[in-house]
Amino acid sequence: MKQDSLSQRKNGLFANLIANPKERRRTNLFFMIMVVLILAEVLFVYFNRQQLMTQDYRHYKGTFKQFGSIAQIGFYAALSIYPVFLLLKNKRIKAITWGTIELKKVLQFIGKLVRIWHVPIALLSTGIVFLHVYMALLRGFKLDFTYSSGIVTVLVLLPLMYMGLMRFKRNDRNWHFKLSITFLILFFIHANFS
Numbered sequence: 388m389k390q391d392s393l394s395q396r397k398n399g400l401f402a403n404l405i406a407n408p409k410e411r412r413r414t415n416l417f418f419m420i421m422v423v424l425i426l427a428e429v430l431f432v433y434f435n436r437q438q439l440m441t442q443d444y445r446h447y448k449g450t451f452k453q454f455g456s457i458a459q460i461g462f463y464a465a466l467s468i469y470p471v472f473l474l475l476k477n478k479r480i481k482a483i484t485w486g487t488i489e490l491k492k493v494l495q496f497i498g499k500l501v502r503i504w505h506v507p508i509a510l511l512s513t514g515i516v517f518l519h520v521y522m523a524l525l526r527g528f529k530l531d532f533t534y535s536s537g538i539v540t541v542l543v544l545l546p547l548m549y550m551g552l553m554r555f556k557r558n559d560r561n562w563h564f565k566l567s568i569t570f571l572i573l574f575f576i577h578a579n580f581s
């Protein structure tokens with residue numbers, strides 16, 4: 388019993404969720420980076436509150452929109468895991484070659500990259516979108532389509548990330564995938580039809 392809790396402590400955060408030690412260390416590191424990023428953003432807003440509250444609104448909005456756009460690119464990159472893995476499952480790609488280059492080999496290489504960077508990119512994008520949301524709400528909430536769609540998007544992002552952690556042990560009952568598609572539709576609507 389004592390030994391059990393000792394080994395868990397040694398393995399740190401996510402010890403029970405992520406079996407691969409390299410993957411666990413990477414997830415731990417980027418989770419910490421996300422937390423530090425969020426804390427830095429809170430401090431940034433705290434120390435610049437006066438200036439941020441009085442800045443010309445169009446300029447202010449331009450700034451927080453940029454953070455939304457950067458996060459959006461990150462979320463697309465995280466989502467790319469799906470089409471890449473889908474193509475890899477297709478048996479017909481084995482026959483496709485360009486000279487000596489086999490499509491399957493290229494996709495396997497890309498698959499490895501997206502698998503390694505999926506979680507770090509998702510965590511960094513979340514850290515970045517926090518500032519977008521924080522700044523959007525700092526100057527007041529408006530009950531309009533943009534604000535409402537943004538809030539609903541964030542409300543889907545939180546369980547999506549939780550189910551992502553469950554996904555490591557395949558305990559998510561496919562909810563990570565279902566929520567990721569819902570999230571994609573929501574942030575696409577929020578970002579492009581606002």
Ligand code: HEM
Binds near residue numbers: 539
């Ligand atoms: C994961 C969540 C979110 C993502 C990925 C996201 C992303 C974006 C993107 C890409 C834009 C457009 C930027 C541009 O046109 O250059 C945008 C605009 C905006 N977002 Fe978000 N956003 C999120 C959540 C939120 C939340 C929670 C709020 C506020 C409650 C919010 C408020 C706004 C506002 C006010 C705009 C400006 C719309 C306009 O042009 O008038 N967003 N967001």
Ligand code: HEM
Binds near residue numbers: 463469502551552567
């Ligand atoms: C804390 C954040 C996240 C964690 C821990 C996480 C974890 C995972 C894991 C372990 C997989 C399975 C990979 C495999 O089969 O080898 C996966 C797949 C996937 N993730 Fe995430 N993810 C996170 C965030 C996100 C976000 C923000 C999105 C959407 C923007 C997303 C979309 C997907 C998609 C589409 C798949 C492929 C479908 C599936 O296997 O369920 N994930 N994720």
